Amino acid sequence: MIWPAHLPVRSVRFARPTNQLDAIVAFYRDAIGLPEIGRFEDHDGYTGVMLGLPGEGYHLEFTSHVDGVSGEAPTRDNLLVFYIDDQAALERLIERMRSYGHTPVPPENPYWEKGGVAYEDPDGWGVIFMNMVEHRRLLD
Template identity: 60%
Template sequence: MLSEQWPAELPVSRVRVARPTDRLDEVVAFYRDGVGLSVIGSFEGHAGYTGVLLGLPGIHYHLEFTHHENGSDCQAPSKDNLLVFYLHDRTAIERVAGRLGKMGYPSVPPENPYWSEHQAVTIEDPDGWRVVFMPINQPAK
């Protein structure tokens, strides 16, 4: 059974997943306009970095995308590096996939067949990192 509390010896108050990109505007549009996350913060000129934080207002799980003025290697290391969103509503998955498809990001076959077997939708972001939209009624393994 999954615990709903962080362990007492690990009193986490916030989680942020950060990665670089050389396509900051495209990546922000993908996650903001396509996925539907909100821009919850941004910064410029911090030691050569510009960045945007996306997430859900009031929720302490964020994505941070940064761009360094000198650039960086931003390609996904494999097709199985995933960001997975579990959604309660199959219709919501279809809406998100439809929005992203109209933006030029069609669904792609997953590397691991588990996701297809459970009716998930996989889409690559502008840097080739894969995002999976998984129906919550499917058990996580």
């Protein structure tokens, strides 16, 4: 696929508010293992943490505001999906999540049960770890 010339994007950030910044960071950084690539404190009332994805061209930003924010997922089908190539790596990740006290939950969409494992972060947003080989097989 060729990237459109009219859209010279260098990186993408997915930003989301939360009232539970410490718990969210513990889930994504500590349990999942995303590296922390930056943070800021009290910038016009906002505090935030950026967590890197592969290549750091894509990252997540979680923010909280001194007056509070709505960080709850609007539906159980609001998802962040990580595609994992190796079944053994997926199993190690499931064990890691268990060691941090996180247990899988049934996904809203049953498609994700076919090779994937679903979790909810502290705000109720879905996180799916999907076996990429199984995903490709299901699409064929």
